Amino acid sequence: MKERRAARAALRKICACVAILAFVSCAKNAGAQTGQADTANAPYRNAALPIAERVEDLLARMTVKEKVAQMAQAVIYRASPADVTAHALGSILSGGGDHPASGISAKDWLEHTNAYQKAALQTRLGIPILYGIDAVHGSAKTGGATVFPHNVGLGAANDAGLVERIGRITAVETAAGGVHWNFAPCIAVSRDERWGRAYESFSESPDIVSVLGAAFVRGHEEGALSGRATIASTAKHYFADGGAEWGTSPHGIDRGDSTLPEAELRRIHLAPYAAVMKENPATVMISFSSISGVKMHENARWIDVLREELGFTGLIVSDWAGHAELVGPNKYAKAINAGIDMIMIPEDFTGFIAEVSKNVTDGIVSEARVDEAVTRILTLKFELGLFEKPLADDSLLPLVGSDEHMAVAREAVRKSLVLLENKNRALPLPAEGTIALVGTKAKDLGALSGGWTIYWGGYSEYETLHPTLEWNSRRAASSGFRVKGKDILGAFTERLGADRIAYSDDGRGIRGAKRAVVVIGEAPYTEFTGDSDNLALSKADVERVRNAHAEGVPVVAVIVSGRPLIIDSILPYCEAIVAAWLPGSMAGPGIADVLFGDYPFTGKLSFTWPASMEQIPINAGDGKKGLYPFGYGL
Numbered sequence: 190m191k192e193r194r195a196a197r198a199a200l201r202k203i204c205a206c207v208a209i210l211a212f213v214s215c216a217k218n219a220g221a222q223t224g225q226a227d228t229a230n231a232p233y234r235n236a237a238l239p240i241a242e243r244v245e246d247l248l249a250r251m252t253v254k255e256k257v258a259q260m261a262q263a264v265i266y267r268a269s270p271a272d273v274t275a276h277a278l279g280s281i282l283s284g285g286g287d288h289p290a291s292g293i294s295a296k297d298w299l300e301h302t303n304a305y306q307k308a309a310l311q312t313r314l315g316i317p318i319l320y321g322i323d324a325v326h327g328s329a330k331t332g333g334a335t336v337f338p339h340n341v342g343l344g345a346a347n348d349a350g351l352v353e354r355i356g357r358i359t360a361v362e363t364a365a366g367g368v369h370w371n372f373a374p375c376i377a378v379s380r381d382e383r384w385g386r387a388y389e390s391f392s393e394s395p396d397i398v399s400v401l402g403a404a405f406v407r408g409h410e411e412g413a414l415s416g417r418a419t420i421a422s423t424a425k426h427y428f429a430d431g432g433a434e435w436g437t438s439p440h441g442i443d444r445g446d447s448t449l450p451e452a453e454l455r456r457i458h459l460a461p462y463a464a465v466m467k468e469n470p471a472t473v474m475i476s477f478s479s480i481s482g483v484k485m486h487e488n489a490r491w492i493d494v495l496r497e498e499l500g501f502t503g504l505i506v507s508d509w510a511g512h513a514e515l516v517g518p519n520k521y522a523k524a525i526n527a528g529i530d531m532i533m534i535p536e537d538f539t540g541f542i543a544e545v546s547k548n549v550t551d552g553i554v555s556e557a558r559v560d561e562a563v564t565r566i567l568t569l570k571f572e573l574g575l576f577e578k579p580l581a582d583d584s585l586l587p588l589v590g591s592d593e594h595m596a597v598a599r600e601a602v603r604k605s606l607v608l609l610e611n612k613n614r615a616l617p618l619p620a621e622g623t624i625a626l627v628g629t630k631a632k633d634l635g636a637l638s639g640g641w642t643i644y645w646g647g648y649s650e651y652e653t654l655h656p657t658l659e660w661n662s663r664r665a666a667s668s669g670f671r672v673k674g675k676d677i678l679g680a681f682t683e684r685l686g687a688d689r690i691a692y693s694d695d696g697r698g699i700r701g702a703k704r705a706v707v708v709i710g711e712a713p714y715t716e717f718t719g720d721s722d723n724l725a726l727s728k729a730d731v732e733r734v735r736n737a738h739a740e741g742v743p744v745v746a747v748i749v750s751g752r753p754l755i756i757d758s759i760l761p762y763c764e765a766i767v768a769a770w771l772p773g774s775m776a777g778p779g780i781a782d783v784l785f786g787d788y789p790f791t792g793k794l795s796f797t798w799p800a801s802m803e804q805i806p807i808n809a810g811d812g813k814k815g816l817y818p819f820g821y822g823l
């Protein structure tokens with residue numbers, strides 16, 4: 190009896206174990222059904238098949254909700270990796286001010302983006318995400334990366350080969366952090382210096398913008414997106430973002446309205462898109478601005494021109510909550526029906542998925558339109574090779590901020606400098622005697638790099654930024670995140686030795702120096718925080734120049750700015766004047782190379798330099814005589 194009871198007990202235990210095992214395996218299967226479908230042998234997973242077939246197979250497996258979720262781009266401070274898994278989101282972005290919680294090294298970015306990608310692979314169909322970022326002058330949100338001169342300086346250098354190399358390096362240093370998509374190049378043709386984004390534009394000339402924009406995409410994508418270090422480019426912001434008129438926007442001009450006649454719109458603002466299309470940019474971003482009152486975010490007519498006339502077949506993405514600036518209900522539907530394939534929501538992704546799924550049910554957005562958009566999104570993901578290699582490896586990390594890359598940045602700084610005045614051979618700087626450096630910008634790599642640098646509006650060690658950017662400054666002060674590179678004071682001191690350098694904040698106390706290099710200009714800004722109808726030098730800057738002059742020292746003014754400024758106030762006190770724009774990491778070495786005469790000045794103005802605010806807008810061919818004409822440079 191006892192034995193039988195023991196046997197029964199043992200049998201019961203075995204049955205229980207078998208039952209548990211059975212439950213677990215079927216639960217796993219069941220979980221697999223709702224968690225991860227068994228798609229190992231599905232055509233879309235077969236890299237030997239044409240991408241179009243893989244897309245068709247995958248699309249056919251997707252629910253409407255999953256398709257709509259692929260059109261969603263959410264920002265990291267609202268969407269966690271768990272949200273990516275729960276909602277099968279198509280794309281994640283870091284906005285101008287967002288970073289991984291762990292820090293901003295390329296390794297931090299790599300771990301951060303891979304965490305999001307691993308989460309995407311847990312979704313039912315395992316569709317990888319596209320991770321997007323603004324790396325508009327190098328991978329400037331990555332600590333230790335090479336920060337290049339902003340486009341305004343590259344336009345003055347006007348060297349397509351150089352810009353192509355910059356595109357290549359930017360792709361490498363951005364891919365190193367596991368990012369798949371760069372919201373660059375900006376191919377705006379800025380026609381009014383009062384625009385806070387003037388520095389993101391290569392030139393007022395559509396020809397220069399066309400050549401350099403195409404060169405950047407060529408370098409950035411190397412013609413084949415599947416390369417180890419190629420990432421998707423973005424031609425932005427489509428279009429005529431640089432053609433808005435002052436007073437047509439609550440900010441001043443940013444996101445404003447252009448009433449140019451169609452022929453001018455095409456000649457000036459559409460031409461760069463036609464040129465860049467030859468390099469097959471992976472994506473285009475829509476502008477916040479409007480054309481004769483019709484917001485680009487619902488401008489089906491002009492988006493159709495991009496598709497039908499310019500032949501763009503890639504992904505069109507909206508700008509940051511650009512739909513929200515549309516009037517009336519169904520803003521998402523309006524943007525999608527106008528031709529936008531992915532919505533940079535970027536916060537309320539659950540609301541987006543619910544609203545647009547309902548729009549499809551109600552017939553406000555057709556499933557055919559959704560399928561068209563998702564086809565483009567999936568095609569890009571297959572082209573980038575994300576299904577075969579969803580996770581980035583650390584092989585590119587050693588290249589971030591390398592000496593080789595920094596040398597290219599130094600070359601770019603040299604070629605971007607424009608010599609506006611040089612009386613009595615003030616330049617090149619003498620090989621002996623004391624050189625005075627005047628003004629905090631001489632030692633402020635943040636101010637020397639401008640906006641879109643680590644933070645949305647950049648940062649400064651010494652300047653007070655626009656109130657909207659105070660948050661940037663507080664973060665910069667507490668985080669200690671800084672641009673890798675060398676400022677002007679550092680480079681000059683390294684070159685001459687500390688005993689030959691005299692630094693002064695205000696230009697006083699430098700009597701006896703051979704020259705005074707007075708560094709003046711603008712504090713960092715971005716987008717509408719840079720809109721201004723007063724581009725005169727600050728009182729402090731004028732004082733710096735006048736004080737240095739009063740000390741009897743010949744003044745070499747170096748202007749650090751995102752655009753031409755009104756400088757009549759300093760003309761009588763300067764022997765030489767140099768436009769240095771926003772030079773970035775190698776500001777110091779590049780400027781020293783040219784000011785000491787190791788290299789000649791070769792930069793030429795890619796923007797007409799106004800003599801007064803009243804002249805603005807002023808562009809080549811409009812009959813106005815500025816202070817220095819387009820193409821000028823000694």
Ligand code: GLC
Binds near residue numbers: 283284285425508
């Ligand atoms: C910004 C800018 C755009 C940028 C995007 C993501 O508002 O308009 O250039 O790519 O948002 O940061």
